[in-house]
Amino acid sequence: MYQRREFVKYGLAGMLGLFSEQLLAGNGSTGTRSRKIEPNSLASRSWDEMRDLFPLSRERAYLNNGTMGPSPQPVIDAYVKSIEHTNVSGVYGGGKPEALEALSRFLNCDKEELAITHNVTEGINIAAWGVDLKPGDEIILSKEEHVGNGLPWLHRAKADGLVVRTIALGATADETLQNIRSAISPKTRVIAVPHIPCTNGQVLPIREICALARARNILSFVDGAHGTGMMPLDLHDMGCDVYASCCHKWLLGPKGTGYLYVRKEYQDELRALFVGGYSGLDWHVHEAVPFIDDNYTVGAHRYYYGTQSAAQYFGIQAAVEFQEAVGKERIRDRIAELNEHLFQGLRSLGTTVEILTPEERISRLGVVAFRIRNKDNNAIKSALHEDYEIRFVAESNLNSLRVSTHIYNSMSELDGFLKALSEHI
Numbered sequence: 001m002y003q004r005r006e007f008v009k010y011g012l013a014g015m016l017g018l019f020s021e022q023l024l025a026g027n028g029s030t031g032t033r034s035r036k037i038e039p040n041s042l043a044s045r046s047w048d049e050m051r052d053l054f055p056l057s058r059e060r061a062y063l064n065n066g067t068m069g070p071s072p073q074p075v076i077d078a079y080v081k082s083i084e085h086t087n088v089s090g091v092y093g094g095g096k097p098e099a100l101e102a103l104s105r106f107l108n109c110d111k112e113e114l115a116i117t118h119n120v121t122e123g124i125n126i127a128a129w130g131v132d133l134k135p136g137d138e139i140i141l142s143k144e145e146h147v148g149n150g151l152p153w154l155h156r157a158k159a160d161g162l163v164v165r166t167i168a169l170g171a172t173a174d175e176t177l178q179n180i181r182s183a184i185s186p187k188t189r190v191i192a193v194p195h196i197p198c199t200n201g202q203v204l205p206i207r208e209i210c211a212l213a214r215a216r217n218i219l220s221f222v223d224g225a226h227g228t229g230m231m232p233l234d235l236h237d238m239g240c241d242v243y244a245s246c247c248h249k250w251l252l253g254p255k256g257t258g259y260l261y262v263r264k265e266y267q268d269e270l271r272a273l274f275v276g277g278y279s280g281l282d283w284h285v286h287e288a289v290p291f292i293d294d295n296y297t298v299g300a301h302r303y304y305y306g307t308q309s310a311a312q313y314f315g316i317q318a319a320v321e322f323q324e325a326v327g328k329e330r331i332r333d334r335i336a337e338l339n340e341h342l343f344q345g346l347r348s349l350g351t352t353v354e355i356l357t358p359e360e361r362i363s364r365l366g367v368v369a370f371r372i373r374n375k376d377n378n379a380i381k382s383a384l385h386e387d388y389e390i391r392f393v394a395e396s397n398l399n400s401l402r403v404s405t406h407i408y409n410s411m412s413e414l415d416g417f418l419k420a421l422s423e424h425i
């Protein structure tokens with residue numbers, strides 16, 4: 001049974017308030033906010049102390065970061081303060097340069113390679129509709145797609161007579177790479193696979209996949225829903241053409257935020273389907289001057305347009321700074337440690353528990369998926385729900401369960417979960 005009585009509820013207001021004041025001191029009348037959380041300033045905090053920065057309820061162990069990452073208080077404060085600022089000052093906009101600066105630093109790419117979106121799906125749709133394809137061209141997906149990557153491609157394929165080929169995820173990184181290699185034909189134009197699928201959370205060898213694609217003149221479009229904030233990312237080194245991600249999962253940022261990375265050299269080929277404010281320059285309706293290629297905004301800002309939320313921009317900036325304050329590598333290592341604890345714990349429950357995430361260490365990080373053999377796993381999820389938030393995986397008829405953990409989780413939560421689960425097998 002989950003140890004509710006051990007939980008302290010919201011006893012942190014003083015400390016969090018102080019943190020907020022520091023954070024928001026720069027949120028002045030122009031709507032700007034300079035860096036407020038210094039890199040590595042949280043590097044020596046214990047994980048218990050780190051947990052105290054998250055107002056996340058302690059009534060139930062939250063083990064579903066793969067769906068949504070609860071924000072720490074500094075991120076919430078940056079967001080809320082900005083909403084207040086906008087509505088009190090009447091100042092329009094703000095935050096975009098800060099968000100772009102923070103994200104490009106965090107992802108090792110140029111600011112001009114990032115379009116800020118509202119979620120992963122939006123980025124994937126922009127890319128899937130912008131790529132130049134003709135009937136008969138082939139796209140490679142995995143057999144375990146989230147609807148956010150699967151449906152946009154099926155939709156485009158239906159509209160334009162494209163052929164979607166799917167590959168099985170391998171039990172190792174090498175096997176997955178081999179499966180992709182075998183699916184490539186002379187008609188393959190795009191490999192559009194997840195970095196980390198929503199089903200079993202295995203980490204695909206994405207750098208190698210992108211290199212394989214590039215060597216064959218195939219475009220690599222990565223569904224990076226789970227990449228940002230789970231591990232340090234270097235998009236230039238990864239070598240993909242497109243990486244669509246969000247800030248509301250592992251980055252622990254504002255909900256309804258994301259980004260689309262489009263490699264600089266590919267931007268003139270990827271058509272901007274929707275355009276508006278900020279995505280085009282020198283446009284003239286009153287003079288009937290035609291809009292030409294040179295009139296698109298230079299850089300990825302051609303892919304997003306119109307008014308967005310300053311609060312979300314400032315929240316993204318704060319989320320990046322928070323991760324830099326803890327340390328990207330430290331976060332990854334802690335996530336790996338939690339994963340190992342859970343993986344081995346599930347193993348110790350015996351063969352009734354079928355673990356679906358590959359054992360290979362490089363192929364797993366923040367997620368473990370499994371199913372209890374011969375049981376309705378959705379019913380097990382429901383039975384555990386009062387004390388543990390996990391995800392049922394309905395995709396690809398897997399009938400499995402997914403546990404995803406971040407730095408606010410503890411080993412004792414995982415032990416409690418394993419014990420509770422053992423009562424259902």
Ligand SMILES: Cc1ncc(COP(=O)(O)O)c(C=O)c1O
Pocket residue numbers: 066067118119120121122146147148149194196197198223225226246258
């Ligand atoms: C692998 C994967 N791709 C895409 C998505 C869609 O993300 P969003 O809701 O941000 O569009 C998700 C969401 O869980 C996901 O897990």
